[in-house]
Amino acid sequence: MTIGRRVAVIVFPGSNCERDVAYAMQLLGADPELVWHRETDLSEFDGVILPGGFAHGDYLRTGAIARFSPVMTEVERLADAGTPVLGICNGFQILCEAGLLPGALVANRDLKFICRPVHLRVESTDSVLTRAATVGDVLRIPLNSFEGNYVAPAPVLDDLENGGVVLRYSDADGSVSDAANPNGSLNNIAGIANGGGNVAGLMPHPERAIETVLGSTDGRILLESFVASLDRVTA
Amino acid sequence: MTTEAPAHIQLGMTDAEYDAVVDILGREPRPAELAMYSVMWSEHCSYKSSRAWLGRFPTEAPWVVVGPGENAGVVDLGDGWLAALRIESHNHPSFVEPFQGAATGVGGILRDIFTMGARPIAVWDPIRFGPLDDAHNRYLLDGVVSGIAHYGNAVGVPTLGGEIEFSERYSANPLVNVMALGILKQEQLVLSAASGEGNVAILLGASTGRDGIGGASILASASFDESSGAKRPSVQIGDPFEEKKLIEACLELYERGLVVGIQDLGAAGISCATSECAANGGVGMVVDLDDVPLREDDMNAGEILMSESQERMLAIVEPDDVDEVLELAEKWEINGAVIGTVTAGGTLEVRQHGEVVAEVPAASLSEDAPLYRRPAERPEALDRLWADPVDLPAGLDVGETLLRMLDDPAVGDRSWIYQQYDHQLFLNTVIEPGHDGSLLRIKGTTKGLAVSTDGNGRLCFMDPRRGGARIVYESALNVAVTGARPFAVVDNLNFGNPEKPEIMWQFIETIEGMSAACEALGVPVIGGNVSFYNETDGVDIFPTPVVGMLGFADPMPGHVPRLDQAEPGMEVWLIGPEDPTDFAGTTYSRVVLDHVGGRPSDVDHTIGPKVVDEAVRLAHAGVPVLHDISVGGAAVAVAEICFRSGCGARVDSDDWRTLLSAGPHRFLAVVPPGFDLEVTDVPARRIGTMGGNHIDFGRHGRVPLSLAADVWRNAIPRRMG
Amino acid sequence: MTQVRVSITRKDGLSDPEGVATRRALLDLGYDVGEVHFGRIINLEVDDTDEASVRAAVTAMCERLLANPVIEDYSIEVLS
Structure with missing residues (x-):
């Protein structure tokens, strides 16, 4: 068990999923704290989550301004030291902007905001997001974004395909096809991790699928992976 | 000038x-x-033209904390919890600039809620446009939906849908109403x-x-x-x-x-x-x-x-x-x-x-501020309208008719709209858009809040008093099928130019009809908004009151009814009174016959509340599917259950008219074989069985489920491109 | 003060949904167009009159914040 492991949930001006993420962390036995983006010391925390929302209004470019929030220097330090860092939706976009994860997220193929459950196939368990899952598992988790379309230059993508892709959009049977791709992401990429596996990001919202009353519990395995990772490393 | x-x-x-x-x-x-x-x-x-009449609404109940007049109405949910509810219109700004007009409408309604000390937890958007075969109407719908999504999603308050209607009457004057709900602890008011x-x-x-x-x-x-x-x-x-x-x-x-x-x-x-x-x-x-x-x-x-x-x-x-x-x-x-x-x-x-x-x-x-009692006069044209009922054929292929109705954008699947809205934020959404009413839980309690927005401009045009009463009952039933008891109402009264006596008459009649229904149901009106002058170049909109109904359940049902829980072999029951001649204002007469005429049937203040009570009781009794029957009739209601559950159905009826007629106070229940509904106070009869690959009306025709589902799903997307 | 215009465009070959949708609409209207790409224009005032140092400063701004070098190209135009 990892009861009491402290998770910093970073709040940028314009974040909006911070309370949901904190609720989920609590439900899964971790000890979350909302941390304002001007904080510069996260050494008391065992892990960091960048939640969804529209940090700094997503002005200029999604994640572009948040990436320079004071807290991000500390997030980068922890990421380098091997601390689990997870970006969900807007948090994923910020991690990409900050260069902690490769690639970028651009507008959905159909130029419409998408809020609906999608199926995800687990591609790798070498990450803080997927370590408790099994490769080939298919999870049903809500997607909720306008800029969820993953892009990366060819060499970056080739490199990433060496185990860095942890989740792909699939159909209910786990087959990955263009029809199962909701937003045009390259290679149906929904979630990725860095080489060390301690920094991960995904567009769908696992915290929205943790209780039967909300329609799915498939997000638990991902967040449980994260919680279970909290005591594996020290910063 | x-x-x-x-x-x-x-x-x-x-x-x-x-x-x-x-x-x-x-x-x-x-x-x-x-x-x-x-x-x-x-x-x-x-409110200088309307204030004199708004006093008719019943506004009192023991659970009302703040009634009309403040920024939002507030009701007591017990254990120190309060809910704040408010509705408004942004009609004219949305016509001038649909994206910004609708977006700022969301912003304004949220401020009304957090002004009361409440955290806004959800928004609904009842919207009305001209027909989608016109490019400008498509532009307006696209702009309004994008504007709502842009503002609501970014500000971080979920939008749980709303409702939509189309008519030529809204072409030059679309209606964009917006309602918001907030919750707070008593001491934060x-x-x-x-x-x-x-x-x-x-x-x-x-x-x-x-x-x-x-x-x-x-x-x-x-x-x-x-x-x-x-x-x-x-x-x-x-x-x-x-x-x-x-x-x-x-x-x-x-x-x-x-x-x-x-x-x-x-x-x-x-x-x-x-x-x-x-x-x-x-x-x-x-x-x-x-x-x-x-x-x-x-x-x-x-x-x-x-x-x-x-x-x-x-x-x-x-x-x-x-x-x-x-x-x-x-x-x-x-x-x-x-x-x-x-x-x-x-x-x-x-x-x-x-x-x-x-x-x-x-x-x-x-x-x-000035107060005007403007002259009101019943329009004579109404006599001609009432004297012109729908001319019904002796027999009809209901399957084929159903397909035509499902292709109508006001009947078809609305997911093109609500999938552009974040409807899950805050982890409260138990019943998401696409059902009769939304249901939200209050975390850390056993309490649930159900919400529905309902209007029917055409019906209110045909008889404002009856139409006004019917939308209140429909809204009540929409929250009841989630297990919540109707608790409070807000209303948005969208009307034409009040300086015309017939518009003033519509306004007064509507308030009378709505008030009588609220009284019969024991539901207080805790706030509202009036939008007059919805006329362009002398053409007035349909009189369009929109009801926002708040339902309350404590506890929520252990297993909340949903449209996607029907399974092959389950029985389909119709609960409530039936009148096979009731066709005024139906989807059938509008879509298939292109006819507006006859007089809509009246509500029944004795049986109406009983039907609502039965729906609440059945929701708590573990019935897997409960579904309000609206102007599309039983055929459309059954079809919607079929689409959401991915399962066909066979429905038998001696008279085809009972499949398409409309009338208030009716809902469907889908239950496992042998389940005892124990409905005694109101009529109930079994009309069919779930199963198969068709929506099958026996000798009145049938249609393959996959084809019907396809038509239904594409009704809006195929028009919006 | 020096007026500077920065133009930012998506790198060639990367998904540009706005561009694709707009191209499709232009083709529908009968315009024979090839690729269509979207971008952003940012007008800046820089408190410096030496063109070389203005360019250097704005280049740094682009690299750090105004553009995302992973997916975007930028060009700098010194207007006055």
């Missing part, structure tokens, strides 16, 4: 209204004063009264610019004509990011107990907020416009007072708390500026550049 017209005429005031201002002041008004009276006495702000001489008025949020000057009064209080494009500068631009910061800052202010009173700045901006705060508290206020943060330096007093720049709040705080409030504003990266002081007496004094630019009795701006 000629330049020779006197200033008050240019500002939309009548000579008599101007004279009344002179009487109040005992002198000619200064320019800034005239600007304030013109906006505050506009139809939009003063804040009212908009300034009290305490020496207290300080602090303006929080965005800077004040020239956007939307006189927008609410100009756009919402006058009919449209060809020159409407020129009104574009009155539309405000919304900034959801600023609003999000403002919400969090205000909620923290309340948490720390730092405000005495607070008011949002909507229509008429600073004029309205300062005068209402002062009037509600029975005090006066001195306001210095030099302290208002401006976007453009050269704004005159009238412009600053009337500006409708979005994302602003006026907080009244004690002098000792000013520093803490300003620090909190700085933390949340919003402006905070001391602009005034509460004074004894009732005078609102406004200064600029060291001079008094306005000095008026604060209460006179609201309380002394």
Whole structure:
């Protein structure tokens, strides 16, 4: 068990999923704290989550301004030291902007905001997001974004395909096809991790699928992976 | 408009209204004063044509904490929990600029909710447009939906759908209504009264610019004509990011107990907020416009007072708390500026550049507003309409007819709309859009809040009194099928030009019908909004009252009914009275026969509430599927269950008409074989069985499930491209 | 003060949904167009009159904040 492991949930001006993420962390036995983006010391925390929302209004470019929030220097330090860092939706976009994860997220193929459950196939368990899952598992988790379309230059993508892709959009049977791709992401990429596996990001919202009353519990395995990772490393 | 017209005429005031201002002041008004009276006495702000009739609504119940008149109605949910509910229209701004008009509508309604101390937890958007075969109507729908999504998703409040209707009558005057729900603990309730001489008025949020000057009064209080494009500068631009910061800052202010009173700045901006705060508290206020943060330096007093720049709040705080409030504003990266002081007496004094630019009795701006009892007269055309009932064939292929109805965008799947809205944020959404009513849980409690928005302009046009009553019952049933008991109503009354006697008659009749239904159901009306002058080039919209029904369940059902829980072999039951001749205002007569005629059937105040009670009881008894039957009739209701559950059905009926007729007080229940419904008080009969690959009406025809589902799913997307 | 215009465009070959949708609409209207790409224009005032140092400063701004070098190209135009 990892009861009491402290998770910093970073709040940028314009974040909006911070309370949901904190609720989920609590439900899964971790000890979350909302941390304002001007904080510069996260050494008391065992892990960091960048939640969804529209940090700094997503002005200029999604994640572009948040990436320079004071807290991000500390997030980068922890990421380098091997601390689990997870970006969900807007948090994923910020991690990409900050260069902690490769690639970028651009507008959905159909130029419409998408809020609906999608199926995800687990591609790798070498990450803080997927370590408790099994490769080939298919999870049903809500997607909720306008800029969820993953892009990366060819060499970056080739490199990433060496185990860095942890989740792909699939159909209910786990087959990955263009029809199962909701937003045009390259290679149906929904979630990725860095080489060390301690920094991960995904567009769908696992915290929205943790209780039967909300329609799915498939997000638990991902967040449980994260919680279970909290005591594996020290910063 | 000629330049020779006197200033008050240019500002939309009548000579008599101007004279009344002179009487109040005992002198000619200064320019800034005239600007304030013109906006505050506009139809939009003063309800001068409707106020006399709104008293008919029943507004009392033991659980009502705040009734009509405040920023939002508030009800008691027990255990210290309160819910705040409010509905508004943004019709004219959305026609002029659909994206920004709809977006700022969301922003405004949220401010009404958090002004009360509540955290906004959900938004609904009932919207109405002209037919989608017209490119401009498609542009409007696309813009409005994108605007709602843009603002709501970014500000971080889920949008749980709403409803949609199409008619030629809305082509030149679309309706964009918006409703918001908030929850709060009892001790957080804040009212908009300034009290305490020496207290300080602090303006929080965005800077004040020239956007939307006189927008609410100009756009919402006058009919449209060809020159409407020129009104574009009155539309405000919304900034959801600023609003999000403002919400969090205000909620923290309340948490720390730092405000005495607070008011949002909507229509008429600073004029309205300062005068209402002062009037509600029975005090006066001195306001210095030099302290208002401006976007453009050269704004005159009238412009600053009337500006409708979005994302602003006026907080009244004690002098000792000013520093803490300003620090909190700085933390949340919003402006905070001391602009005034509460004074004894009732005078609102406004200064600029060291001079008094306005000095008026604060209460006179609201309380002394004109009150009109405009003439009302029943339109004669109604007799001809009632004498022209639907001409029904002896037999009909219901399968084929169903396909035509499912292809109608008002019947077809609305996921094209609601999938653009974040409808899950806050982890409260138990029943998501696409069902009869939404259901939200309150985390950490056993309580659930169900919400439905309902309107039917065509039905209300055909008989405003009956139509008004029917939408209340429909809304009640929509929340009841989630297991929630109807608890409170807000209404948005969208009507044409009140200076026409037949429009005034529609208005009064509608209120009568709605009130009678609310009384029979024991549901109080806790707030509302009136939108008149929905006419363009002399054509009025259908009279379109929209009901926002709040249902309450404690506890929520252990297993909440959903449309996607039917399984092959389950029995389909129809509960409630049936009238096979009831075709006035049905989807069948509109879509298939293109006919508007006959008289809609009346509600039954004896059986109606009983049917609602049965639905609530069955929801708690573990029935897997409950579904309201609306104007599409039983055929469409069965089909919707089939699509959501991925399972066909066989429905038998001696008379095809019972499959397509409409009538109030009916719903479907789908139950496992042998399940005892125990319905005794109202009619109930088994009409069919789930299963197979068809929606099968026996000798009245059938249609393959996959084909029907395809048509239904594509009704909106195929038109929107 | 020097007026500077920065133009930012998506790198060639990367997904540009706005561009694709707009191209499709233009083709529908009968315009024979090839690729269509969207971008952003940012007008800046820089408190410096030496063109070389202005360019250097704005280049740094682009690299750090205004553009995302992973997916975007930028060009700098010194207007006055």
